[in-house]
Amino acid sequence: MCLEGLGKKSIVLSKKACEFRCYMVKLAVIGTGGMAHHQVESFQKIEGCRVVAACDIDEKRVCEFGKKFGLEARYTDVDRLFEEVDCDAVTIVAPDAAHHPLTLKAIAAGKHVLCEKPLALCAKDAHEMSTAAEAAGVINMVNFSYRNSSAIQMASKLARSGELGTIRHVHAHYLQGWLAQDDWGFWETSPQWLWRLSTKAGSMGVLGDIGVHILDFAGMPVGSYRSVNCKLKTFDKGENNLMGGYELDANDSAIITAEFSNGALATIHTTRWAQPHSNSLRLNLYGDMASIEIDLDESYSTLKISRILGRKSMPWEKLDCGATPSNFQRFILAVETGVQDQPDFARGAAIQSVLDACFESDRNDKTVAL
Ligand SMILES: NC(=O)c1ccc[n+]([C@@H]2O[C@H](COP(=O)([O-])OP(=O)(O)OC[C@H]3O[C@@H](n4cnc5c(N)ncnc54)[C@H](O)[C@@H]3O)[C@@H](O)[C@H]2O)c1
Incomplete structure (x- = not known):
């Protein structure tokens, strides 16, 4: 792990991380509802991160969001965003069902991805996302936000x-x-x-x-x-x-x-x-x-x-x-340094397998092994 600070009053970045701080990570946000407001407020406070674009299928919502956070680049079509916007990374804050398709598109476009939880709607999709991110060599994290404690x-x-x-x-x-x-x-x-x-x-x-x-x-x-x-x-x-x-x-x-x-x-x-x-x-x-x-x-x-x-x-x-650093800080630093941090997609997929097992257990009224 490239971040230090656990058990200390302030968060101290490792020497290697500090050397990378001159790079500004350009981030696009996909989905501009309730959680996206919290995310962008947090990302805009991180030195080394610039939020450059927003996308939502709801035009009115993305316009209001863009105005609130000073984002000129506003999209209702994620493919156009990937074609036209120069960004390194995306944060996916759309509803759960959209995580899998949006993440696969972002990975195919070569972007680093922070995805909201749950990673997908089933373990098969979640593992596919993890495998795709690993194969593409992009930083991948899932926002299990209580790890910020x-x-x-x-x-x-x-x-x-x-x-x-x-x-x-x-x-x-x-x-x-x-x-x-x-x-x-x-x-x-x-x-x-x-x-x-x-x-x-x-x-x-x-x-x-x-x-x-x-x-x-x-x-x-x-x-x-x-x-x-x-x-x-x-x-x-x-x-x-x-x-x-x-x-x-x-x-x-x-x-x-x-x-x-x-x-x-x-x-x-x-x-x-x-x-x-x-x-x-x-x-x-x-x-x-x-x-x-x-x-x-x-x-x-x-x-x-x-x-x-x-x-x-x-x-x-x-x-x-x-x-301790927040997941947002960890994600930006991971993109800056190229060093993957936790919780990654593999962790998100492992927990998704537990969710699948819980549904199977409830359906069949039996204990399910993982
Ligand atoms: N980590 C946390 O603690 C935490 C807290 C709240 C929500 N979440 C997660 O964040 C995600 C969003 O939740 P929310 O509360 O902001 O929901 P929300 O309904 O307030 O907002 C979702 C937004 O996504 C947009 N959207 C839908 N499909 C889209 C698509 N294909 N492309 C782009 N935009 C699309 C909707 O129009 C809406 O504006 C969910 O996955 C939720 O589980 C996580």
């Missing part, structure tokens, strides 16, 4: 260094409440939320939307998944589950029990019905030498750790985890 980076570092001993038990959740409360507006009248409730609009429900994050988050310090057992549920919403032209058939609650390759057992659950939570992620790791608790509602940059001395558990201690 230095607490999870530190937990992974402690787990890898053996300080937790053998991890035996894992408990993780990602809870949202926007189906039960209006803290993010009224989903009933907003396409931004309605497409997330409909498989025909390319949504994999809560499992694909935020379950993908917590599967990555819980697995990052522990390792690969060996098997999963998953129960999905779609609760009734509106008359005949139809609203605003969308069929509301995508799952909105998921409970997963899993086994990791190291033998650890896990319970992982996620839902959009957990009022009053807006966006709550929590992870408990229980090792035979120490246990860790991360609660992102409390802090992104501290974790609690309880060590075992002899057979005695020490009281929970708060650990300051310092700062």
Whole structure:
């Protein structure tokens, strides 16, 4: 990894990285909805990155977006963007179903790609994206954004260094409440939320939307998944589950029990019905030498750790985890230096295989091996 800074107050770039800082990465954004606003605000703050163009199939939206962020090059056709715009990299922030086709086009045009999560709608497509990026030699990353927490980076570092001993038990959740409360507006009248409730609009429900994050988050310090057992549920919403032209058939609650390759057992659950939570992620790791608790509602940059001395558990201690680069910073630096960083498409595809296994488990009511 070419970035340092974990456990330090500020992010320090390696000497090699600093030498590359004279190069300005030209970035185009594809999809200009809610998440793209957050992304471009972040990218425009990164020294070494210039956002040069935007594309959206919705002309009004791309025009407003272009005006807001000072982007003259605005497109409704991604092929024209690739023909006419001089850019090194793209960030794909369109809905999930568009990730696979847009990414393959971007790779064919020789662009480095940051793609939003979930990487694709199925593992086959996700692995195809990973293989294509590797063959083309382009930088490829998927935006598992909770890796921006230095607490999870530190937990992974402690787990890898053996300080937790053998991890035996894992408990993780990602809870949202926007189906039960209006803290993010009224989903009933907003396409931004309605497409997330409909498989025909390319949504994999809560499992694909935020379950993908917590599967990555819980697995990052522990390792690969060996098997999963998953129960999905779609609760009734509106008359005949139809609203605003969308069929509301995508799952909105998921409970997963899993086994990791190291033998650890896990319970992982996620839902959009957990009022009053807006966006709550929590992870408990229980090792035979120490246990860790991360609660992102409390802090992104501290974790609690309880060590075992002899057979005695020490009281929970708060650990300051310092700062860590965001995925956006990692991506720009990877393009500048040509050194691939994590989370890459291979990681996105591995988690996509876990999602596929969860759907198969729910469909057939059985545990599925990975
Ligand atoms: N990493 C995170 O934490 C995080 C958070 C929110 C959303 N996301 C992801 O970001 C993506 C976008 O989500 P959003 O909330 O911004 O959705 P949104 O509905 O607000 O915006 C999506 C935009 O993409 C446009 N679009 C659709 N198809 C397109 C295509 N083929 N080419 C170009 N533009 C196209 C739509 O017109 C719309 O403007 C999703 O994949 C979502 O899962 C990730």
